[in-house]
Amino acid sequence: xxxxxxxxxxxxxxxxxxxxxxxxxxxxxxxxxxxxxxxxxxxxxxxxxxxxxxxxxxxxxxxxxxxxxxxxxxxxxxxxxxxxxxxxxxxxxxxxxxxxxxxxxxxxxxxxxxxxxxxxxxxxxxxxxxxxxxxxxxxxxxxxxxxxxxxxxxxxxxxxxxxxxxxxxxxxxxxxxxxxxxxxxxxxxxxxxxxxxxxxxxxxxxxxxxxxxxxxxxxxxxxxxxxxxxxxxxxxxxxxxxxxxxxxxxxxxxxxxxxxxxxxxxxxxxxxxxxxxxxxxxxxxxxxxxxxxxxxxxxxxxxxxxxxxxxxxxxxxxxxxxxxxxxxxxxxxxxxxxxxxxxxxxxxxxxxxxxxxxxxxxxxxxxxxxxxxxxxxxxxxxxxxxxxxxxxxxxxxxxxxxxxxxxxxxxxxxxxxxxxxxxxxxxxxxxxxxxxxxxxxxxxxxxxxxxxxxxxxxxxxxxxxxxxxxxxxxxxxxxxxxxxxxxxxxxxxxxxxxxxxxxxxxxxxxxxxxx
Numbered sequence: 001x002x003x004x005x006x007x008x009x010x011x012x013x014x015x016x017x018x019x020x021x022x023x024x025x026x027x028x029x030x031x032x033x034x035x036x037x038x039x040x041x042x043x044x045x046x047x048x049x050x051x052x053x054x055x056x057x058x059x060x061x062x063x064x065x066x067x068x069x070x071x072x073x074x075x076x077x078x079x080x081x082x083x084x085x086x087x088x089x090x091x092x093x094x095x096x097x098x099x100x101x102x103x104x105x106x107x108x109x110x111x112x113x114x115x116x117x118x119x120x121x122x123x124x125x126x127x128x129x130x131x132x133x134x135x136x137x138x139x140x141x142x143x144x145x146x147x148x149x150x151x152x153x154x155x156x157x158x159x160x161x162x163x164x165x166x167x168x169x170x171x172x173x174x175x176x177x178x179x180x181x182x183x184x185x186x187x188x189x190x191x192x193x194x195x196x197x198x199x200x201x202x203x204x205x206x207x208x209x210x211x212x213x214x215x216x217x218x219x220x221x222x223x224x225x226x227x228x229x230x231x232x233x234x235x236x237x238x239x240x241x242x243x244x245x246x247x248x249x250x251x252x253x254x255x256x257x258x259x260x261x262x263x264x265x266x267x268x269x270x271x272x273x274x275x276x277x278x279x280x281x282x283x284x285x286x287x288x289x290x291x292x293x294x295x296x297x298x299x300x301x302x303x304x305x306x307x308x309x310x311x312x313x314x315x316x317x318x319x320x321x322x323x324x325x326x327x328x329x330x331x332x333x334x335x336x337x338x339x340x341x342x343x344x345x346x347x348x349x350x351x352x353x354x355x356x357x358x359x360x361x362x363x364x365x366x367x368x369x370x371x372x373x374x375x376x377x378x379x380x381x382x383x384x385x386x387x388x389x390x391x392x393x394x395x396x397x398x399x400x401x402x403x404x405x406x407x408x409x410x411x412x413x414x415x416x417x418x419x420x421x422x423x424x425x426x427x428x429x430x431x432x433x434x435x436x437x438x439x440x441x442x443x444x445x446x447x448x449x450x451x452x453x454x455x456x457x458x459x460x461x462x463x464x465x466x467x468x469x470x471x472x473x474x475x476x477x478x479x480x481x482x483x484x485x486x487x488x489x490x491x492x493x494x495x496x497x498x499x500x501x502x503x504x505x506x507x508x509x510x511x512x513x514x515x
Contacts (some may be wrong), residue, residue, distance in 0.1 A: 003026075003027055003028050003029060003075065003097050004028065004029050004030075004031055004094055004095065004097060004098075005019075005022050005028040005029070005030055005097065005098040005099070005100070006031045006035045006050070006066075006071070006075075006096050006098070006099045006100070006101075006131065007030060007032045007036055007040070007099075007100045007101075007371070008032055008034075008036050008066065008100070008101050008131070009036050009049075009100060009101060009102045009148075010102055010103060010104055010105055010129065011105075011148055011177045012036065012039055013147070013148050013403030014038060014148045014151050015036070015039065015040075015100070015151075016040065016043045016045075017151075018100070018148075018151040018154075018155070019043070019045055020043065020045060021134070021155050022098070022155075023045055023046070024157075024160075025155075025159075026158050026241045028048065029046070029047065029048070029095075030045060030047040030049070030100065030333070031048050031050055031053050031096070031270045032047050032049065032050065033050045033051075033058070033065055033066065033150060034058075034065075034469075036436065037049050042358060042482070050065055050066055050068075050071065051065060052072060052290070053071075053094075053436075054068040054070040054071065055070075056068055064356070064445070065127060065325060066127040066130070067126070067127055067130060067512055069091065069093065070091075070092070071096070071131065072130070072131075072134050073088055073091065073093040074088070074093050074094055074095050074096035074132065075096050075099065075135045075138060075139050075142055076091065076134050076137065077095055077138070077139075077140045077141075078138065078140075079095070080140075080141075085114070085442055088406075088462055094141065095471070096143075097136075097141070097142060097143065098142065098143045098154075099131055099132070099135040099142060099143070099144045099145065099340050100145045101128045101131050101132050101135075101144075101145075101146060102128070102134075102146055102148070102179065102192070103125040103128045103129065103146075103149070103178070103182055104123045104124065104125035104128065104183055105123060105183065106120070106123045106124055106125065106186060106189075106483065106513050107182075109123040109187045110123075110185070110189045110267065111198070112156065116469070117193060119191060120506070121505050124186055124269075125182070127253065127283040129179045129183075130180065132146055132175045132178070132179060133175065133179060134175070135172075135175070136171075136172035136175035136176060136195070137172075139168040139169060139171065139172035140165070140391075141156075141183055142168070143157075143164065143167070143171065144168070144171050144172060144175055145171060146171075146174060146175050146178050146506075147174065147178070149234045149382075150171060150513045151173075153167060154167065154171075162222070162505075163513065166279060170473075173468065175459060177496045180210075181210055181212040182208045184211075184212050187208075187210070188206070188208075193208045205374065209233060209306040209372075209374065211322050213232035213233040214229045214232065214233070214234055214449035215230055215231070215232055216230075216233060216234070216235055216236055217230065217231050217236075217246075218362060219231060219246075219247075219248060219249050220248065221247065221248075221249065222249045223249055223250060227249075229249045231247075231249075231252060235252065235326045235329045238353065238354055239255065239330075239351050239352065239353055239355070240351070240354055241349060241350070241351055242334065242337075242339065242350040242351070242352060243342065243343065243346070243348065243349070243392040244328075244345075244346070244347055244348045244349030244350060245347045245349060247328075247349060250275075251306075251327060251328055251349065252272055253276055254274075254276055254305075254306040254327070254328065255306065255328060255330060255351060255496070257273060257276040257277075257306075257412065257509065258273050258306050258307075258308035258328075258330055259330065259353060260270060260377075260412065261273070261278060261281070261308070261310065261409070261412040262308045262309070262310050263310075264381075264408045264412075265283055265310060265408070266443060267283040267285075267424070268270065268283060268284055268285065268286055268287045268289075268309075268310065268311050269281070269282065269283040269287075269290055269309065269310050269311050270287060270291045270293075270295075270299075270307065270308075271294065271307070271308050271309075272292040272294055272295065272297075272298075272300045272305055272306070272307050273305055273307075273308070274302065274304070274305040274306070276414070277303060277413055277414055277424065277429070277431045277432070278409055278412055279298045279410075280294040280295055280296070280297035280298050280299040280301075280302065280426055280429075281294055281297070281409050281425075281426045282294040282297075282424055282425040282426065283405070283424035283512075284424065284495055287309050287311050287313065287314075287317050287357065288316055289319050289321060290309075290392065290424075291317055291321070291399065293424075295423075295427040296450060297425070297426045297427060297428070297429070297446075297447075297450060297452070298429070298446055298449075299449055299450060300449075302324060302326070303324065303325055304325055304326070304327055305326060305327065306326070306328045306329075306330070307321060307326055307328070307329045307330070308329075308330040308331070309329075309330070309331045309349070310331075311331070311332070312331065312333040312334070312335060313331040313333070313334050313335065313338050314335045314337065314338055314466060315335060315337035315338050315341060317338075317339070317486075318334075318335075318338035318341040318342060318399075319341055322341055322342060322344070322345065325432040326348060327348075327349060328348075328349040328350075329349070329350055329351070330351045330352075330353060331350075331351075331352065331353070331407055332352065332353055333352065334350060334352070352445065363375065363376055363377060364377050374405075378411065378512060378514070379509070381407060381408060381411065381510075382402070382508045382509065382510035384472060387506050387507065387508050387509070388486075388506065388507045388509070389493050389504065389505070389506055390486065390491075390505055391495060391498045391499050391503065391504050391507070392499050392508050393499075393502060393503075393504045394504055395458075395481045395504040395506065396481075396504075398423065399458050399480060399481040399504060401423055401424065402421045402422055402423055402424075402457070402458035402481070403421075403458050403460060403481055403483040403506060404422050404483075405421050405423070405425075405426075405484075406419045406420070406426070406458055406459065406460030406483065407460045407483050407508065409421070409426055409429070409460070410460040410461065410512065411462060411512040412430060412514070412515065413431045413432075413462065414431045414432040414514050414515070415463060415514050415515060416430075416431075416433050416434070416435070416436040416437065416438075416439045416461075416462075416463065416511050417429075417430070417431055417432075417460075417461065417462040417463075417512075417514065418439040418442075418444050418459060418460070418461055418470070418474075419459070419460045420444070420447055420454055420457045420459050420474075420477070420479065421457060421458055421459075422456065422457050424429070427443075427447045427450075427452045427454060427457055428442075428445075428446045428447030428448075428450075428452065428454065429441035429443055429446060430442035430443035430444075434471075436461065436463075436465060436466065436470045437469045437470045437473050440459070440466040440470050440473045440474055440477070441473060442485075444473070444477045447450060447477075448484040453478070454477045454478035455478035456477060456478060456480055457476040457477075457478055457479050457480070457481065458479055458480065458481040458483070459477075459479040459481075459482045459483075460482070460483045460484070461482070461483070461484040461485075462485075462510065462511060462512040462513065462514065463484070463485055463511045463512070463513055464484055464485050464486055464487050464488045464491075465484055465488060466488050466490065467488075467490060467493070467494070468490065468493045468494045468496070468497040471494050471498055471503065471505070472482070472497050472501070473499050475489045475497075475498070475501040475503050475505075479503065480502070480503060480504065481503060481504040481505070481506075482498065482503055482506070483505070483506045484505070484506075484507065484508070485508050485509060485511040485512075486508070486509065487507075487509075487511075487512055489506075491507075
């Protein structure tokens with residue numbers, strides 16, 4: 001009795017060699033379709049077209065070719081059930097023992113600019129997923145391959161039949177994972193089309209949300225050693241690790257926060273983060289000058305922290321940074337001299353942001369009891385042209401520069417957030433306190449510990465001052481201008497306190513909570 005293998009693929013890499021081994025080493029008879037059949041014939045392999053095998057012509061521009069009982073009966077027939085075998089024999093259905101199918105490139109098609117709906121629809125595979133699912137359902141008897149990377153494993157298992165059953169189970173699981181991702185991609189595309197151009201912003205929040213990500217790597221542990229963790233998705237497509245230990249769960253969170261922060265700045269900028277919070281940020285004419293100002297904000301917290309820059313990191317700054325213990329350094333590029341300097345620190349993780357450092361439009365997903373929250377990432381600072389001076393005194397140009405810098409940094413500090421700045425330099429950062437006035441006190445204390453004078457500084461608050469105490473604390477520390485969203489029922493009290501102390505205050509009308 002002939003052993004049939006059905007091959008019908010879009011991705012033809014490695015297929016001819018795999019098919020040659022099936023025929024010459026394992027005695028398979030090949031069934032195939034269209035371009036796949038032509039490729040096999042050109043390699044001198046005996047191959048039967050599916051339409052010849054079924055006795056039914058391919059029709060409707062190839063839409064109907066493998067949707068036939070002689071194909072799906074040959075895949076779904078249970079070899080352990082005599083009645084199945086008898087029905088197959090009576091209907092003239094030959095059993096198919098091996099299927100190799102990969103799908104029309106729908107995801108790649110819709111990723112192209114200006115793709116039409118008609119083109120997208122024609123790249124929705126019907127026969128391919130049907131054959132894969134039939135074969136995967138009957139994987140006790142049928143070997144199913146949806147990924148060319150598995151050709152070698154299949155040939156090895158065919159040579160050692162004892163290993164075939166376990167491989168078939170793994171390959172069947174892979175099929176349903178692949179068809180699940182495929183159907184999700186189609187649904188998401190059609191949802192976006194249904195939303196229309198005027199409702200494009202709603203396309204990412206469908207009535208039914210399905211998320212599918214490939215496992216990128218297992219992690220040694222999560223936030224703590226007793227928690228298991230893994231990374232899913234395309235993180236490694238955005239970053240390249242040049243050296244150092246394997247990234248940890250916490251490293252990945254820090255790298256994400258650092259990338260979003262540095263993407264806000266155009267001038268040479270250095271940011272130092274710890275536990276996803278900025279502990280020192282500065283911009284200057286050179287990275288070296290920016291580093292001196294950023295590091296001056298807090299010389300203690302950067303120990304074991306994350307450093308990110310938005311220019312090529314050269315040898316002079318590399319020598320300076322190498323003097324302190326750092327977990328991760330992120331840059332768009334490293335000079336060869338800088339790489340040589342850092343090479344002495346074997347555990348130091350050096351990361352290149354492949355596409356440059358900038359904020360993107362990724363949505364944020366967080367698990368909650370019984371489900372998840374999904375939101376647009378906070379990618380806006382608000383419209384500065386609509387910011388409103390609410391005090392008698394307007395900020396000076398120097399104060400405006402500091403306020404805008406602090407407003408950017410404060411957006412990336414955990415709430416409640418208070419940031420003291422002068423020019424393009426942070427002076428003190430207070431993060432994550434239950435009372436805003438306590439964040440202010442911590443920021444003042446951090447500045448004092450660093451030997452930085454807050455006299456003439458400005459202060460940024462990512463959310464409103466609910467009481468005047470936070471503004472008064474900032475004024476008492478030496479701040480002469482403040483920026484905050486406004487909107488408190490006690491705004492009048494806060495404005496009055498600012499006027500009484502000669503503090504210029506700006507309301508932005510937009511807040512930046514970060515939990």
